[in-house]
Amino acid sequence: MRKYIVAVGCLITGLLASTPAWVEQFLIIKSTAVELPTGDSLFPGGTSADAINNNCLACHSADMVLNQPSLPRSTWEGEVHKMINIYKAPIDQADVPAIIDYLAGTKGGK
Numbered sequence: 001m002r003k004y005i006v007a008v009g010c011l012i013t014g015l016l017a018s019t020p021a022w023v024e025q026f027l028i029i030k031s032t033a034v035e036l037p038t039g040d041s042l043f044p045g046g047t048s049a050d051a052i053n054n055n056c057l058a059c060h061s062a063d064m065v066l067n068q069p070s071l072p073r074s075t076w077e078g079e080v081h082k083m084i085n086i087y088k089a090p091i092d093q094a095d096v097p098a099i100i101d102y103l104a105g106t107k108g109g110k
């Protein structure tokens, strides 16, 4: 019984120590080209978008925000505060009104 355990132990050690050639052929790391989807990197609108461009692009894209449905101003206000309070977005308090104006202006309710 003891010999059997030693034999199995040696076998396992041998298997772990050397990677067989037939395994290695599957482990070759190759470079590959990846096409990422393109998207606007900034919020459009020139200077009216400065506040949102300066504060809202650290964690997600402009497109992600612009692809949200149109929402009433109060909902956008809540959204900006959610980013600050829940997600700890480092947003300049002085920019908050301009960000809400921008969102309500471009993605406001009907």
Ligand code: HEC
Residues within 6 Å of the ligand: 052, 055, 056, 057, 058, 059, 060, 064, 065, 068, 079, 080, 082, 083, 087, 088, 089, 090, 091, 099
């Ligand atoms: C600290 C990182 C961070 C910053 C900065 C940030 N967000 Fe977010 N935001 C998140 C996370 C995390 C989510 C939720 C997960 C996801 O969908 O990526 C999110 C989701 C959203 C969503 C989708 C709806 C939702 O509530 O999930 C909107 C709209 C949004 N953010 C707007 C903004 C705006 C506007 C700003 C600037 C005022 C901003 N974000 C800044 C982290 C951030």
